[in-house]
Amino acid sequence: MAGREFGHHLGLPRALSALPLAPLVPGYARLVAAQRAAGLRHIGEILTPGGPGSGAGLRVLDGLFVPVGTRGQRRVDGALLAGLRGSSGPAAPLADELAELHRRDPQALRRVLLYQLIGLLQDRPDDQRPDTALRLGVHAEEAAGLVAAALVRPALDGAQRAAAESLADAWAEHRLRRADRLLKRLPPYGRDPSLTALRAALSRRLRHADAALDAARDAEQAGDSEAATERYLRALRLATDDRRALFGLVRIHRPRPHDATGTGTGTGTGTERLRRELRPESVALTWDAADPADPADPGVVTWRILRLRRAGRGTTEVRELCEVRQVSSGSGGMGSAEDRAAPLGSVVRYVALPVREGRVAGVPLVARELAVTPEVSGLALTDGRERIDGTWRPPPGATEVTVEHTGPGNVTGVTEPLPCETGRFAATGLPPGPHRFRVVCHYRTSAGRTVASPGVEATRTVQHWPEPVRTLTATAEREGIRFAWTGAEGAEGTEGTEVRLVCWPGDVPRDGAELATAELPEPLPWPRLPDDGGVLCPPPGTHVEVAAVAVLGERAVAGPTVTVEAPVAVTGLVARRQADGQAQVVLDWPEGTGLLTVSWTRGRGRTEERSVAAHQYRRHGLRLPVGRGGVRVRAVPAPRTSGSVVALPAAAETVLPPDASVAYRLVPAPRRILRRGRPLIRVTLSAPDEDVSGEEAPGEHVSDRDEFGETPLQLPEFVCVARSGILRPRGPADGTTVLRIAGDELLKLRTVEHELASDPCPAPFTLRGFLLGAHAASVRLEEPSPATLVVR
Numbered sequence: 001m002a003g004r005e006f007g008h009h010l011g012l013p014r015a016l017s018a019l020p021l022a023p024l025v026p027g028y029a030r031l032v033a034a035q036r037a038a039g040l041r042h043i044g045e046i047l048t049p050g051g052p053g054s055g056a057g058l059r060v061l062d063g064l065f066v067p068v069g070t071r072g073q074r075r076v077d078g079a080l081l082a083g084l085r086g087s088s089g090p091a092a093p094l095a096d097e098l099a100e101l102h103r104r105d106p107q108a109l110r111r112v113l114l115y116q117l118i119g120l121l122q123d124r125p126d127d128q129r130p131d132t133a134l135r136l137g138v139h140a141e142e143a144a145g146l147v148a149a150a151l152v153r154p155a156l157d158g159a160q161r162a163a164a165e166s167l168a169d170a171w172a173e174h175r176l177r178r179a180d181r182l183l184k185r186l187p188p189y190g191r192d193p194s195l196t197a198l199r200a201a202l203s204r205r206l207r208h209a210d211a212a213l214d215a216a217r218d219a220e221q222a223g224d225s226e227a228a229t230e231r232y233l234r235a236l237r238l239a240t241d242d243r244r245a246l247f248g249l250v251r252i253h254r255p256r257p258h259d260a261t262g263t264g265t266g267t268g269t270g271t272e273r274l275r276r277e278l279r280p281e282s283v284a285l286t287w288d289a290a291d292p293a294d295p296a297d298p299g300v301v302t303w304r305i306l307r308l309r310r311a312g313r314g315t316t317e318v319r320e321l322c323e324v325r326q327v328s329s330g331s332g333g334m335g336s337a338e339d340r341a342a343p344l345g346s347v348v349r350y351v352a353l354p355v356r357e358g359r360v361a362g363v364p365l366v367a368r369e370l371a372v373t374p375e376v377s378g379l380a381l382t383d384g385r386e387r388i389d390g391t392w393r394p395p396p397g398a399t400e401v402t403v404e405h406t407g408p409g410n411v412t413g414v415t416e417p418l419p420c421e422t423g424r425f426a427a428t429g430l431p432p433g434p435h436r437f438r439v440v441c442h443y444r445t446s447a448g449r450t451v452a453s454p455g456v457e458a459t460r461t462v463q464h465w466p467e468p469v470r471t472l473t474a475t476a477e478r479e480g481i482r483f484a485w486t487g488a489e490g491a492e493g494t495e496g497t498e499v500r501l502v503c504w505p506g507d508v509p510r511d512g513a514e515l516a517t518a519e520l521p522e523p524l525p526w527p528r529l530p531d532d533g534g535v536l537c538p539p540p541g542t543h544v545e546v547a548a549v550a551v552l553g554e555r556a557v558a559g560p561t562v563t564v565e566a567p568v569a570v571t572g573l574v575a576r577r578q579a580d581g582q583a584q585v586v587l588d589w590p591e592g593t594g595l596l597t598v599s600w601t602r603g604r605g606r607t608e609e610r611s612v613a614a615h616q617y618r619r620h621g622l623r624l625p626v627g628r629g630g631v632r633v634r635a636v637p638a639p640r641t642s643g644s645v646v647a648l649p650a651a652a653e654t655v656l657p658p659d660a661s662v663a664y665r666l667v668p669a670p671r672r673i674l675r676r677g678r679p680l681i682r683v684t685l686s687a688p689d690e691d692v693s694g695e696e697a698p699g700e701h702v703s704d705r706d707e708f709g710e711t712p713l714q715l716p717e718f719v720c721v722a723r724s725g726i727l728r729p730r731g732p733a734d735g736t737t738v739l740r741i742a743g744d745e746l747l748k749l750r751t752v753e754h755e756l757a758s759d760p761c762p763a764p765f766t767l768r769g770f771l772l773g774a775h776a777a778s779v780r781l782e783e784p785s786p787a788t789l790v791v792r
Helices: 028-037 078-085 092-104 108-122 126-135 140-152 158-172 176-185 193-221 225-238 243-253 614-620 743-749
Strands: 065-068 072-075 274-278 283-288 299-310 316-328 334-339 347-356 377-384 387-393 400-406 416-418 424-428 433-444 450-452 456-462 469-477 480-487 498-503 514-516 532-536 542-552 555-566 571-577 582-588 595-601 607-613 622-625 631-637 652-656 660-667 680-686 717-724 736-741 751-755 765-772 779-782
Touching: 028 092, 028 158, 078 092, 092 108, 108 126, 108 140, 126 140, 158 176, 158 193, 176 193, 193 225, 193 243, 225 243, 243 316, 243 347, 274 347, 283 347, 299 334, 316 334, 377 456, 387 433, 387 456, 424 433, 469 542, 469 555, 480 542, 480 555, 571 631, 571 652, 582 631, 595 622, 607 614, 660 717, 660 765, 680 717, 680 736, 680 743, 717 743, 736 743, 736 751, 743 751, 765 779
Parallel strands: 660 779
Antiparallel strands: 065 072, 274 283, 283 334, 299 316, 299 347, 377 387, 387 424, 400 416, 400 433, 433 450, 433 456, 469 480, 480 532, 498 542, 514 555, 542 555, 571 582, 582 622, 595 607, 595 631, 631 652, 660 680, 680 751, 717 736, 717 765
16 A cells, blocks of 8 residues: 555654645745745755656655655755755855744755645646656655645646735735635635634635724724724724725724825824825835834834735725835934835825834824826026927826916906926917916826826016117228118017117127027127218228127017228238339238238229238248339238128238330530530430320320329439549539430430530530439339540
């Protein structure tokens, strides 16, 4: 008969005839997690030194034994487990769990191992169970008995296994209602004495808890809150998960609706000690954490935070959120917790239960009901011209955010919806006055309903703003700029709008941007023309964008801009003639100027111009093909940018006279038959034809011509002086004047010959010519060799 039934007719001391339907070990889930982390199928594998098929194996019939040597065995005791605890590796946490389990209950290891082995065998088909038992490490002599046990004990499905493995935790935590529900999930089975004893103890405690509940309800109906509280607490101490006792305490100690400030509780004593704050992503809880238990019994108090939520059909869902430890010292303090998983759109109430050693230690703290509909945060309104902009940070989980607007003078209270984007809205076309906005968040509940938040309200006033400047024009007048604009009319009911011309120090605001007057730069400090106050004179070197800003009180509107330049004038302009009709131009290059426009005007008004860059001038200088005629040279800075309005300074100019020269020489006297003739002095003018012709061109008058060849050349007076000796006269007064020819006469005749009538002074004497008058410097005097001017 051996092996036909587990422990039957084996004749072994304390052979176990009852089979465990549940492990009945608190913390079983933690034990299984450590076992799986070690890669073990059951806890016995950590005890066997050899693997399956080694000839040794675990014995579980008369206690828990492990093989030692070839035929020996050793009972699993504290010393053996202590040796396992000293090991390292993945199995070390499991060894610690087993040692602690054996310390609390020496029979617990055997019960847990039997529960796991039977469960593993029941997962296999009947014909595979004997081999499975051996592969699981069971001793060959006891494998048949274990297979028989798997046939006798009822098999558990997934839900029943979860109930069996959670039962001990519920009992240890005094959660009698949960333990009762778990027991009811297990199949009927009377061959587990430990489970039968737990069922009896549970039934007894539940009767006491129900009696306390009945007495509490009677006291509550009689209006005796203190007695009802005492009995509800007794029921809750017996069964910490008794929902009826919890709801009864909540009914008695919840804040009453008439206590709008939250300074009272249901009993009418004390202040609201559990406070809640709805945040965008959570609900923050704070409470006065004074010891609610007996001050004469100090110890560690744990605050168990519960969330009560209204569910459908009048039911209430209770969810335990966390436990907050507090050392009970009687000194008070603050406790805090946070619920980051509150169901959006639902109505919840929070309860803080003081717990000591697993049991309720005092009256719970009850918060007011709270609708979990977080509002937007950071709502900010900004007013502008006929406009208010709003921004906010939407809370996570909101399915929609809407905005309602109420304008000034709305006595009916009717609001209008505003279109909005994510986190912002813009209300335009608003009249001046106060405007109220309400931003509402919408949430979808688990039941599919849409719930709206109360909303966040804010008010902003639309102020009177100036009309913007529509156009800005600038016109160069002499050395200044005249500005003109359109727009910037005064607002209705306000004083006139001021238009301020400014230069922005940094980035230019866009046209129409709304600004504060205090942020504007100073108006243009440019002087005005003395005879015309509407013309502003920018300082030399100016190159700016001038903006027209409409200003009304403390508000301003940016307007259009125009680019204005005032180049630095050119100075030191000098022109010198070079060979081949070229002229060398020298000037002082103005600072900050990159380009000059140089022009020259020759005979009959013919003007040419050239653009000269700074680097070209500094490297190669400036030469102009002016020809031999008279020419006027002008230089003016070129604008830096196209399209800018330029207040040009007076052009630098210089006049280069025509390339004219006067030559003279002494012509020897001709030989005659009877006597020798007198020597001649021949004076010849050499000048461009266009500068000396004096002829009128068709359709013009001589009086209209300018000095660049359009009128006869202005010549100086020519004087010839004789001095005794062979030394040249040093000046027109250093000798005797022998010839004087007016400039007009020379210009008309071009060549003049004069015969020396008699010796002006004792021979030998030397002649020399000079140019006199205002135009002497503009005409070149070509002198012959001094030796040819000696008369003997």
